[in-house]
Amino acid sequence: MPIAELVKYINRLPVLVGLGMLLLCNFSALAAEPDFHVGEETDISRNTVHPSVFPVAKIGVDLKNDTQDPNDEVDVDAEFRMSVAHPKAFTLSAPNAFWGEKDSSTENPLRLSFGRRLIGWSSMDEMWGLGNIEPRDAWDQLRPGEQGLTGLFGYTETHYLNFHFFFSYLMLPELTPNVVIENNQFVPDHPQSISTAPQTFLLFNQSTPIGYQISLPPLANILFRPSVLFSVDTKKNVPIYAKFIYGNLPLNYFPIALQGKLFLPSDGVPVVLTPILLSHQIYNGEVAYFIDDRTSLGVNVLYDQPQSINLPTDVNTYTPLTNSVTWSPWLKYSWPRAHLLLSQLWSRGGLDSDVGPQANPSGSIVSSHILYRNASQVALQYLFWPESVRFATVQFKYLHEYSIEGNWFALDFNYHFQRNLSVLLGGDFLSAKLSASPDKGAEFLSDLRTLDRIRIGAQYGF
Secondary structure, three states, X not given: OOOHHHXXXXXXXXXXXXXXXXXXXXXXXXXXXXXXXXXXXXXXEOOOOOOOEEEEEEEEEEEEEEEOOOOEEEEEEEEEEEEOOOOOOEEEEEEEEEEEEOOOOOOOOOEEEEEEEOOOOOHHHHHHOOOOOOOEEOOOOOOOEEOOEEEEEEEEEXXXXXXXXXXXXXXXXXEOOOOEEEOXXXXXXXXOOOOOOOOEEEEOOEEEEEXXXXXXXXXHHHHOOOEEEEEEEEOOOOOEEEEEXXXXXXXXXXXXXXXXXXXXXOOOEEEXXXXXXXXXXXXXXXXXXXXXXXXXXXXXXXXXXXXXXXXOOOOOXXXXXXXXXXXXXXXXXXXXXXXXXXXXXXXXXXXXXXXXXXXXXXXOOOOXXXXXXXXXXXXXXXXXXOXXXXXXXXXXXXXXXXXXXXXXXXXXXXXXXXXXXXXXXXXXXXXOOOOOOOOOOOOHHHHOOOXXXXXXXXXEEO
C-alpha cells in the first residue's frame, strides 16, 4: 500500500479549506479579484539521486483583499505543484485560508478569525525550519515553508501586551515528499523521498532483502485531534521584547514504528511500517533587544514534552521520544538594501535508544525529526535596483552542523523583468561526514548530502 495514499487525502485538505473559505465569504463582497501565478522549476542533481532531473510545474492563487467591511479580511494563499515527468510526485499547499476580523480592528476588544492561518508563533521555527509549532511545507525539504494551523483564532490586546489563542479539533500535518511503496519496495518518484529504513537484513550471514508495507491508522484518527495554543508578547514600541507560548498540540509529523516477522524458508523479510499518532506540550520563550533601528539580538528557548507512546500490540520496534530542550541565540542587522542574520542552535534530548528486535544500537532505525544538534548559520539577503521596475534579489545561506561535520551552502538569484515576471537561478551544496550525531538525531544534512543541485525556474503572475 503506498504512503501516497495517506498524502493524497491529507494534502488536499488545506486547499479544500481555502475553497470553503471563499464560499463562506461571498466572493462578490471582496474588493478585488484574486491573483494567480504559474511557474516552472527544474532541479538538476548528481546522478547519485533519482530522478536527477526533476521538473516541477506550479499554479497558485493569492487573495489578500479587504471585504467591504473595513474591519474584516479574507486571506487565501494556495498552490498546486506536480512533477510533469513524475506525476506521482505532487502536493497541494495552503499557508493561509481564513476569514475574520483584522487584528488591527478597533470595533471589538476580541477579534476572531476562522480557517487556516499563518501567525508565526515561533521565530526559532522560522529561522531554522523546524516545524515545532506550525507544520512545514517540506515537499522541498531544502526550501521548507511554514503552513498555518487550522481552526479558531483569537486576538486581543492591552496598552503593552498582545494576546493570541488558537483552538481546533482538526489536525493537518506537515507536507513531505511523496514516498511510494510498490511491490514492497520504496519507489523514488521525488528526489528527496529518501528512505533511511534498512533495505536488507543480515540472516545466517547472508544479506536478505526487506519488503515493506504500511499500516495506516483510520483517517478520522489522524485528522480529528484537539489542539490548544496561547501566546502573550510585549508590543514592539519598547527596546526589550518578550514572548511566551504554551501549546498542547498533535505532533506535525508521524513517528514510525515497525513490525517484522521471519518465515522460514524465506527469500525476504516482510516489515510493516506503522505511523504513530502523538501529541506534545510545548513551552516557548523569546527575549529580544532592539539596539537601534538596524540592530537587534535575542534568544529563543523551546521545551518539548511528547506524550508516551501507546503502541499497537503487533508492533515490536520503535524509537521512544523523550523531553527535549532547544535554544537559539541570534543577531540581526539591516542596511538600506540588505539584511543579515547570524544564529546558533543547540538541542538536547528528544530521543531514547531503539526498542525491539530490529533495534539499531548506534542510532534510530529511521531518521528522527531532530534536524540539528549543534549548528550555526549565516544568512544574507541583498536587493538590487529597488526603485526600478526591473530588480533582483540575492539570498545566501551557510549552515554548519558540528555534531556530524555537515555543511550546507545555499544561493538564490531572483531577477524580476517586471513586477509579475521573474526568473530564478540557484543551488544547494551539502556534505556530511557522519550519518548521525553521537547522541542521535541531526541526520537531516546526512540524509540529503547527495542532493547537490542547481535550480532553474520562472514564474508569471496575472
